[in-house]
Amino acid sequence: MTNTPLAFNGPLDCPYEGQEMLYIPRFNRGTGFTMAERQEFGIVGYLPAALQTLENQTERAYDQYCSLKRPLEQNTFLMSLKVQNEILYFRLLQDHLKEMFSVIYTPTESEAIEQYSRLFRRPEGCFLSINHPENIENSLRAWGTERDIDYIIVSDGEEILGIGDQGAGAIGISNAKAVLMTLCAGVNPERCIPVALDVGTNNEALLADELYLGNRFSRVRGERYDAFVAKFVNAVKKLFPRAVLHFEDFGLSNARRLLDIYRPKLACFNDDVQGTGAVTLGALLAAVKVLGTSMDKIRFIIFGAGTAGTGIADQIKAYLIAEGVPDQQIIDHIWLVDKPGLLMKSMSDSLTPAQRPYAATDAEWDGIDTTSLLAIVRKIKPNALIGCSTKPKAFTQDVLREMAKHVDRPIVFPLSNPTRLHEATPTEILEATDGRALVATGSPFEPVQGRVIAENNNCFVYPGIGLGSILCRADHVTDKMIAAVVNKLAALAPSARDPDAPLLPDVADIREISAQIATAVVLQALEDGTAQIEKLEKGVRVPRDFEGCLTWVKAQMWEPLYRPLRRVAQV
Numbered sequence: 001m002t003n004t005p006l007a008f009n010g011p012l013d014c015p016y017e018g019q020e021m022l023y024i025p026r027f028n029r030g031t032g033f034t035m036a037e038r039q040e041f042g043i044v045g046y047l048p049a050a051l052q053t054l055e056n057q058t059e060r061a062y063d064q065y066c067s068l069k070r071p072l073e074q075n076t077f078l079m080s081l082k083v084q085n086e087i088l089y090f091r092l093l094q095d096h097l098k099e100m101f102s103v104i105y106t107p108t109e110s111e112a113i114e115q116y117s118r119l120f121r122r123p124e125g126c127f128l129s130i131n132h133p134e135n136i137e138n139s140l141r142a143w144g145t146e147r148d149i150d151y152i153i154v155s156d157g158e159e160i161l162g163i164g165d166q167g168a169g170a171i172g173i174s175n176a177k178a179v180l181m182t183l184c185a186g187v188n189p190e191r192c193i194p195v196a197l198d199v200g201t202n203n204e205a206l207l208a209d210e211l212y213l214g215n216r217f218s219r220v221r222g223e224r225y226d227a228f229v230a231k232f233v234n235a236v237k238k239l240f241p242r243a244v245l246h247f248e249d250f251g252l253s254n255a256r257r258l259l260d261i262y263r264p265k266l267a268c269f270n271d272d273v274q275g276t277g278a279v280t281l282g283a284l285l286a287a288v289k290v291l292g293t294s295m296d297k298i299r300f301i302i303f304g305a306g307t308a309g310t311g312i313a314d315q316i317k318a319y320l321i322a323e324g325v326p327d328q329q330i331i332d333h334i335w336l337v338d339k340p341g342l343l344m345k346s347m348s349d350s351l352t353p354a355q356r357p358y359a360a361t362d363a364e365w366d367g368i369d370t371t372s373l374l375a376i377v378r379k380i381k382p383n384a385l386i387g388c389s390t391k392p393k394a395f396t397q398d399v400l401r402e403m404a405k406h407v408d409r410p411i412v413f414p415l416s417n418p419t420r421l422h423e424a425t426p427t428e429i430l431e432a433t434d435g436r437a438l439v440a441t442g443s444p445f446e447p448v449q450g451r452v453i454a455e456n457n458n459c460f461v462y463p464g465i466g467l468g469s470i471l472c473r474a475d476h477v478t479d480k481m482i483a484a485v486v487n488k489l490a491a492l493a494p495s496a497r498d499p500d501a502p503l504l505p506d507v508a509d510i511r512e513i514s515a516q517i518a519t520a521v522v523l524q525a526l527e528d529g530t531a532q533i534e535k536l537e538k539g540v541r542v543p544r545d546f547e548g549c550l551t552w553v554k555a556q557m558w559e560p561l562y563r564p565l566r567r568v569a570q571v
Contacts, residue, residue, distance in 0.1 A: 011566035017041045025086040026190060029562055032057055032088075037565055054091055054562055061092045065100075071108040076119060078104060079112075082179075083122050086189060090560035093183055098508040102444050105176055105459070107418030110161040113172035117206070117213045125171045125194035130220050130228045137235045143193050149240045150470045151187055153177045154195040154232070158219065158251030159272075159307065162390045162417040165251075167201030168214025173249050177271070177462075185463035185514040186557025187470065197232065199225055221253075229258060237266050242532075244469045244477070246271060246462070255307040256354045267469055269477045275458040275465070276308040276388075277315030278482050279504070280413065280440075282489030283456050284316070284384065286503040287411045287438045290495050291383075296325045298333065301382045303373065303423065304389030304416065305338040310354035312386060318479055319486065334358050335380055338389075341371035377402050384411035387423035391416070395424035400432035408436065415442035415456055426453045440503050454493075454502035459510060461485050464517025471556055472522045472531035472542070484524040485517050492516060515557065519550045 014027050021041055022028050031052040038044045061081060068074045078100070082089040093100055102108060112119065126143065128136055143149060157170025166172070174194035181187040200219045206212045220228075236245055245268035247258060259270040269275070288295055300316060302309045313334050320330045336343045336358045343351060345359045369375045377385070377399055385403060387395060395414060403410045410433055414423035422441065426448045429437045440454040447453065465485055469477055492513060494501035505513050525531040526542065533542065543549040 009563070011564045013568045014041070014565045015568050015570040017567075018043060019046060022046060025083050025089075027565070028085050029054075029087060030057065030085055032562055040567055041565070054088065054560075057085075057088050058092050058095055061088060062096065065092070065096075071103050072111050072115070074100075074103045075108045075112045080121065083124065087560045087562055090182060090189070093179075094560060097183060097510065098506070101507050104179060106161055106457075107420070107443050109172065109176050110163050110418045113160055113166050113169040114163055116166065116169035116172050117209065117211045120213060123171075124175055125196060127168070127171065127196050127198060128232060129215060130197070130199045130224070131215065133228050133231050136231050137239065140193070140235050140239050146240050146242060148191065149193060149243050150191040151178070151181055151244050151246065151466055152193045152195060152236055152240065153181075153246045153248055154197060155248040156197040156199050156250055156254070157201070158249065158254070160249045162421045165201050165203045165206075165219070167203055167206050167212070168196060168198050169206075170198070170249065171196035177246065177248055180459050181463050181466055182558065184459050184510045185467035185518065186511065186559065187463070187467055188558040195232075197229070199228065225254075233262055233266070241266075242473055244268065244466055244474070246466065248272065250307070252306045252352060256310065256352075263476065267474045267477055269462075269465060269482075270307075270311075271458055271462045272307045273311035274315070274477075274482055275462040276415075277311040277313075278461045278465075278486050279456055279458050279489065280312045280386065280415070281315045281319055281486045282460070282493070283413065283440045283454060283503040284411065285319075285486065285490035286493035286495045287384075287440075289490070289493075290438060290499045290503075291409055296320055296323065296329065296333070298383045298411075299380055300334045300384045300386065301337060301376065301380060302334065303337045303385065303387045303394060304391070305336040305343060305355050305358075306388060307354075308415070309336060309338075309386070309388040310352070310358075312388065313358055314354070315482070315486070319483060322479075322483060331358060335360060335376070335382075337373060337376060341369075342376055344370065374399050374402060381406035382410075383407050384413070387414040387416055389416055389423060390421040391423060392421050393424065395429070397428065397432045400424065400429060400437075404433040404436060410437045412437045413440045413442075413456055415440075417442045419443040419445075438503060444507075451500065452502045452506075454504040455507060456504060457507065459507070460489055460504060460513055461517060463510075464514040465521055467514060467553070467557070468518035468521025468525070471518065471533075471553060472525045473533045474521075474525045474530045475532055476530050478525075478528055478530055480528055481521050481524045481530070484520040488517055488520040489513075511557070515550060515554050519546060519553050522549055522553065 031050055153174045155170040155174050157166045160166045160173050178192040178194045182189045198214050200215045200217045202219050247270040262268050317330050343355055343359045344362050346362045412429045416422055426439050426445050429439050430448055440456040444455050445453045492505050493503050495503050543552050
């Protein structure tokens with residue numbers, strides 16, 4: 001099988017003309033059309049006389065962006081730009097990525113998704129309703145053939161960015177993740193499909209809102225839900241057999257279960273399980289290197305045992321198993337705390353399959369208040385405290401000080417999103433630990449005491465996993481591929497060179513990071529035999545050395561540039 005590059009450098013075929021052309025964001029370039037293009041496509045009279053470059057347009061768009069003071073207004077402006085001129089939108093973001101990242105993703109995107117039905121202007125993405133499963137295949141087919149699509153992001157909207165059930169607002173997170181696939185990993189936006197599975201919502205505020213755009217009934221569960229998802233996945237396999245399927249923000253009862261069902265059947269992964277686990281493990285490995293110890297010596301408390309928390313536990317376990325650590329020794333070093341407190345074996349009937357392996361033995365906790373995080377920390381004396389609870393201020397000063405009594409450099413990761421749901425702020429953590437803590441957060445924070453705070457963002461891993469899997473046409477996303485990602489991310493941490501530097505790279509370097517992550521994925525997939533591409537066109541082999549493969553990966557990455565337009569007849 002040959003590989004079709006993601007980044008095309010030749011002319012862009014355009015079957016449209018006149019005013020119609022200006023309403024299609026893929027082809028519209030406003031004042032950026034050359035005079036020859038204006039004449040060829042019959043748009044001379046629709047545009048001002050000035051001929052401007054993409055750089056001119058980006059400067060104007062940035063001035064407009066800066067005139068807006070509220071992040072949600074800036075988010076809305078950017079979404080409006082996206083449906084006008086796709087190239088200009090991505091160029092603006094690429095030029096100002098670090099500044100705009102928190103506006104297009106967490107925490108501002110959470111607010112935009114909460115307001116999805118009220119901010120609605122123009123539909124983007126593929127909407128599939130559980131009331132009409134017969135429409136799934138035709139709805140997906142409208143996006144192109146198997147040679148047109150590389151990546152599909154799907155969400156049912158049950159657990160979005162720490163704000164819970166958002167129903168049809170699921171399309172907002174699918175779109176946001178698709179945008180990051182392009183910005184971070186250079187995946188052509190035309191080759192991605194954002195999908196929302198509308199299976200109802202349990203959000204009473206949405207159901208009571210006359211402007212809500214989704215199905216107005218409680219979430220469907222059980223056999224009907226499973227049949228709907230199965231029909232969707234089977235349609236993806238049939239229509240886009242080479243595409244990677246990305247599950248996003250499914251609820252606790254479905255996220256891991258669906259991953260376990262479909263992972264053996266096609267190239268798919270769940271960002272909340274594997275992505276969160278991988279980026280957190282990468283940061284933990286970087287922290288362990290700073291401590292000068294090894295992962296098998298670390299005692300972990302994971303506060304919040306939902307999809308993300310159990311995903312992190314599983315990534316730690318998988319890594320240590322690969323390192324030859326006995327299974328029981330691993331279990332003995334990981335404790336999960338959730339709404340009932342410390343998860344215990346006596347709770348077995350109420351625990352999820354993902355939680356059950358980590359349940360603590362009841363007899364070891366006699367006489368201790370297992371609903372108190374302080375009491376739990378006092379007994380375990382953890383090296384690492386990881387928050388995935390969406391319970392703000394749960395890491396109190398007493399908890400942090402207790403932790404700092406027993407370990408020289410506590411590892412504290414408050415990862416809940418958005419920012420208002422963080423278990424503690426970096427300032428609070430560093431004050432309680434006399435500046436000794438190693439910190440990573442789920443959302444961006446300003447430097448504290450001159451220290452840059454690592455942002456434990458999934459964007460450091462999932463775009464690279466996706467790009468690498470696309471380029472090698474992986475038929476599965478394996479544990480070894482994820483492990484290769486973790487090791488590469490840890491090696492790229494600034495703290496690997498300076499122990500006082502952040503545990504993760506800077507978002508400003510995300511395209512380089514994603515290229516390196518993708519390269520690690522490609523090489524591991526080739527080694528595993530999961531890659532379906534051995535040779536490129538003209539019989540040239542995919543480079544097997546890292547630098548050679550990295551050069552090849554970067555050459556495939558899409559850039560927001562105006563390509564020459566070539567007029568073709570409409571089909």
